[in-house]
Amino acid sequence: MMEKMIFGRFIPGNSLIHQMDPRAKISFVFVFIAIVFIANSAITYGILLGFTLLVVFLSKIRLYFLINGLKPVFILLIFTFLLHIFFTREGDLLVDIGFIKIYEEGLRQGIFISVRFLVLVFITSILTLTTSPISITDGIEVLLGPFKRVKLPVHELALMMSISLRFIPTLMDETGKILKAQMARGSDIGSGPVKDRIKAVVPLLIPLFVSAFKRAEDLATAMEVRGYRGGEGRTRYRQLNWRLIDSLSLVVLVGLAGILVYFRV
Amino acid sequence: MNSIIMSFENVTFTYMQEDESVKPAVNDLSFSIQDGEWIALVGHNGSGKSTIAKLMNGLLFPQTGKVEAMGKLMSEESLWDIRSQMGMVFQNPDNQFVGATVQDDVAFALENNGVPHEEMVVRVKEALQQVKMADYLDHEPHHLSGGQKQRVAIAGALALRPRLLILDEATSMLDPQGRMEVIETIRELRKATGLTVISITHDLEEAALADRILVMNAGEKQLEGKPDAVFRSGNELTNLGLDLPFSMRMTHLLREVGIELQGEHMTEDELVDELWTFYSKK
Numbered sequence: 001m002m003e004k005m006i007f008g009r010f011i012p013g014n015s016l017i018h019q020m021d022p023r024a025k026i027s028f029v030f031v032f033i034a035i036v037f038i039a040n041s042a043i044t045y046g047i048l049l050g051f052t053l054l055v056v057f058l059s060k061i062r063l064y065f066l067i068n069g070l071k072p073v074f075i076l077l078i079f080t081f082l083l084h085i086f087f088t089r090e091g092d093l094l095v096d097i098g099f100i101k102i103y104e105e106g107l108r109q110g111i112f113i114s115v116r117f118l119v120l121v122f123i124t125s126i127l128t129l130t131t132s133p134i135s136i137t138d139g140i141e142v143l144l145g146p147f148k149r150v151k152l153p154v155h156e157l158a159l160m161m162s163i164s165l166r167f168i169p170t171l172m173d174e175t176g177k178i179l180k181a182q183m184a185r186g187s188d189i190g191s192g193p194v195k196d197r198i199k200a201v202v203p204l205l206i207p208l209f210v211s212a213f214k215r216a217e218d219l220a221t222a223m224e225v226r227g228y229r230g231g232e233g234r235t236r237y238r239q240l241n242w243r244l245i246d247s248l249s250l251v252v253l254v255g256l257a258g259i260l261v262y263f264r265v
Numbered sequence: 266m267n268s269i270i271m272s273f274e275n276v277t278f279t280y281m282q283e284d285e286s287v288k289p290a291v292n293d294l295s296f297s298i299q300d301g302e303w304i305a306l307v308g309h310n311g312s313g314k315s316t317i318a319k320l321m322n323g324l325l326f327p328q329t330g331k332v333e334a335m336g337k338l339m340s341e342e343s344l345w346d347i348r349s350q351m352g353m354v355f356q357n358p359d360n361q362f363v364g365a366t367v368q369d370d371v372a373f374a375l376e377n378n379g380v381p382h383e384e385m386v387v388r389v390k391e392a393l394q395q396v397k398m399a400d401y402l403d404h405e406p407h408h409l410s411g412g413q414k415q416r417v418a419i420a421g422a423l424a425l426r427p428r429l430l431i432l433d434e435a436t437s438m439l440d441p442q443g444r445m446e447v448i449e450t451i452r453e454l455r456k457a458t459g460l461t462v463i464s465i466t467h468d469l470e471e472a473a474l475a476d477r478i479l480v481m482n483a484g485e486k487q488l489e490g491k492p493d494a495v496f497r498s499g500n501e502l503t504n505l506g507l508d509l510p511f512s513m514r515m516t517h518l519l520r521e522v523g524i525e526l527q528g529e530h531m532t533e534d535e536l537v538d539e540l541w542t543f544y545s546k547k
Binding site: 132133134162163165166169170173214215218219221222223224225226227228229233234235236237238239 | 322324345348349353355357359360361362363364365366368369372373374375376377378379380381382385386389405406407421422425
């Protein structure tokens, strides 16, 4: 199941979206999230959905892949949709089967919220799918740059992020190994009542923590030996490169906001 | 050029000094290493090898005695300067990989030392070519084998163009193939650049390749000399808990059953050569 999940995964590629500067992409997503809330009618939500599909198309990530990977999210989506349908009691009554009563306004709200949700999930997924974690970290580091003035340890935060990302697969492997080792000793994690299952996780977590601390210590030594002394006086190997397309993307976004405001009811 | 690149002078180091019952991890140790040498520091677990490594790069400072590197006394002030001239590769391939991809990791030490971007790109490529990992620029660490990760770690050290490379048990967690890769890389590097190498190991087969071996036991220097001289003292090594290379053990065993072999054999090839010419030479 984990293999299919696309949360936080990066699909290397060469599309227009892939080539964009991570700073632009991150700003884009944040502004987009704000813009989504302008929409309040069928037309505006339609425009949003169309725009999102255009972005997906430009990213050259197959829609099927995206939908398939976001399956767990759809469960949540359907849940909110049903919630809206059943609990909004405004407008005309559309369906009336015994205790189930669906009103027009409920249906409308349900669809709108679902579209809003869908659009947000798609756009943020496109961000993580087309940008390598390290670029995202770089982007965040630069975007947060101004906060250095108020003593926010931006460089350290970014380094922490990139190291955590770097160690996720390592720790996943390790978890797998510990799991097998404990299973070989007769521990049963997959069955029994919830209470037992939670208890069975403890012998999994403790070795994992111990080894994570050991790794952290080794890593700190290795970093120190390689001359790491904090952010000052450091140069960057990865250079970010703001191009015309990045500026254009933000202009397009402003245009989108304008259109949405115009069509807003 | 015959200058001394690293020297220990009556160095003693004890973890937890206040506790009288704790023996020093390194006791009154003196040695010096010439520029361009390949030194192997061997010893059983707890012989003080790792402590020596930490003393060499200033992670620890000796309580008595002096550590000098690149002609400078190791101190808080000279520390970073000395570190920028030496590379170090550790035991666990995973725990020293800082960057998200191969090239980021190789660039890490360069970034720390404030090397300008254009220079970095050149040096990263060059260093990766030296360890034959140039095709893996964008690979992530979990897609590499142990041997490949260690080669990347070596490249990360080389990118700084160090005068000294310290390998702290760098091959001990690798499978035989990975170990061969790393040893071969070091050999070629030595041939190409004459880099000084200190390899800390308990693998005598690896140590056999060095110019000089220091055998450590319980924090003290037990033996020192050229590999064949050190290996000739066979039993002494075995008593220290070190395994002789297979070819040498074989030679010893053959002698015991009365086959008069000529020399000591550090590699299997040498032994095989003597064996198949054994009768014809008689």
